[in-house]
Amino acid sequence: MTAPSRTTVAVVGGGPAGLLLARLLHRSGIDCVVLESRDRTYVERRQRAGILEQGTVDALRACGAAERLDREGLVHDGVELRWGRRGHRFDFPSLTGGRRVWVYAQTEVVKDLVALQLADGAPLLFDAEVTGVTGADAGRPVVHYTHEGLPHTLACDYVAGCDGSHGVVRRAIPRGRLRTYERVYPYSWFGILAEAPPSGDELVYAHSPRGFALHSMRSPSVSRLYLQVPNGTDPAAWSEEEIWDELEARLAVEGGRKLNRGPVTQRAVLPLRGSVTEPMRWGPVLLAGDAAHLVPPTGAKGLNLAVSDVVLLARALAERAATGTAAALDAYSSACLERVWRAQHFSWFMTTALHTEPGQSPFDTRLQLARLDRLASSPHAAAELAANYTGLPLT
Known part of the structure; x- marks a missing residue:
């Protein structure tokens, strides 16, 4: 050319x-x-x-x-947020008038x-x-x-x-x-791509005492998952078994299914x-x-x-x-x-509600849980979450 x-x-x-x-x-x-x-x-x-x-x-x-x-x-058509070993699904079309x-x-x-x-x-x-x-x-x-x-x-x-x-x-x-x-967050995401079918049909964001986790996917046969880790973490320091065990622990809910496990094909730590x-x-x-x-x-x-x-x-x-x-x-x-x-x-x-700060106090954890509980109990809060997640209309 x-x-x-x-x-x-x-x-x-x-x-x-x-x-x-x-x-x-x-x-x-x-x-x-x-x-x-x-x-x-x-x-x-x-x-x-x-x-x-x-x-x-x-x-x-x-x-x-x-x-x-x-x-x-x-x-x-929705997303699931987990905290306190319970899952809460937010249905986008019903909360936003059809957006997904x-x-x-x-x-x-x-x-x-x-x-x-x-x-x-x-x-x-x-x-x-x-x-x-x-x-x-x-x-x-x-x-x-x-x-x-x-x-x-x-x-x-x-x-x-x-x-x-x-x-x-x-x-x-x-x-x-x-x-x-600018704001630099005091933690990073350890992300993996795995040759494993997703363990659910929609994304799952999890707050846990061990830190944040996210279950996502790239296709019906490839999963994308993330763990909250300290800044500067070396992704090579984790074995595959350690990765899957930690994801399992953070994403766990009462009566929930086990994660589909498979070979990890990519891994990287992403500062936030x-x-x-x-x-x-x-x-x-x-x-x-x-x-x-x-x-x-x-x-x-x-x-x-x-x-x-x-x-x-x-x-x-x-x-x-x-x-x-x-x-x-x-x-x-x-x-x-x-x-x-x-x-x-x-x-x-979303970040501050779901992640655990280094040295976080029990008081701050209770405030996080109160914010999350409001999403599950208030139709207005749930609609605000869904509207922002699906994206504000372009004007």
């Missing part, structure tokens, strides 16, 4: 945010180029989230990217979007490492990158930073123009933190997804927030192209941040 030198929108980052943005722009008749620093194999194997909100599925369907999702995705979630791995979303992009979308360059952005202060941004061993420049009207929290694009914004709010960078726009430079915010995975919001960002951004850029007005583009940051902070609050609530 000949390296393009001019486009309307330079999309930096070929993850789900950048790929979906490019897809939406292409369908609106706005030319763009996607630059991804990694190769295609790496991008399509990069393990991340697996829960898709109703709004995310709707967005993928609207742009023709949900054919395999609708065929292979696992529809979930899907289990469909981010790797599969990316594969679907890559295939569409290469088949009929805007240019997508893998192994294209962006080294800097210049000219943005004058309203004429130029993206500098290397591809196939050669340096290139890409002049554009806008730069969309979809390249993560350590990406190049946000570093192009001058110091002092951004403010970042939340961060929000404000604003999400500086002139022609726009941030989306992890480049602007991170959430702990407890609320399943990371990928879904990225999708809502780029849906709003694509609408704003389409309005600008069609009418010449910039009202939606000017409101992009504030519109996104309202949703981001609500998702941060929900993720914080």
Whole structure:
């Protein structure tokens, strides 16, 4: 592919945010180029989230990217929370007026979007490492990158930073123009992928005196499970038997079934933190997804927030192209941040209600249990949980 030198929108980052943005722009008749620093194999194997909100599925369907999702995705109408060795199921459709979630791995979303992009979308360059952005202060941004061993420049009207929290694009914004709010949690998740059929039909989140645990899945034959562990834990230090025994203990309920066990094929320790960078726009430079915010995975919001960002951004850029007005583009940051902070609050609530702090007092544990008991006893609290988990509607 000949390296393009001019486009309307330079999309930096070929993850789900950048790929979906490019897809939406292409369908609106706005030319763009996607630059991804990694190769295609790496991008399509990069393990991340697996829960898709109703709004995310709707967005993928609207742009023709949900054919395999609708065929292979696992529809979930609820979630179970466990505490005090009791399980409590929250039925999403009845609590939200019909909304639900899907289990469909981010790797599969990316594969679907890559295939569409290469088949009929805007240019997508893998192994294209962006080294800097210049000219943005004058309203004429130029993206500098290397591809196939050669340096290139890409002049554009806008730069969309979809390249993560350590990406190049946000570093192009001058110091002092951004403010970042951050919380680092005092524990991590030890996650495993196992060749074992899921032990239930829906996700199970568990609060226990031993720490948090989560039972999830990737397919009818592959389970995804997590344990709360201290920060800095070495995942190799656990034997498979120790992992399964600890999961069994934390997920146990009276009269419950045993976990299906199987070979552990992947393991990793994931630190938990939340961060929000404000604003999400500086002139022609726009941030989306992890480049602007991170959430702990407890609320399943990371990928879904990225999708809502780029849906709003694509609408704003389409309005600008069609009418010449910039009202939606000017409101992009504030519109996104309202949703981001609500998702941060929900993720914080789920995280702090279900995890045990190091050295936590019995008083604080009783407060946690009171918060959880309210979810089970109050229809209003249950509806609030379901509304946030399935995702607030995109406006």
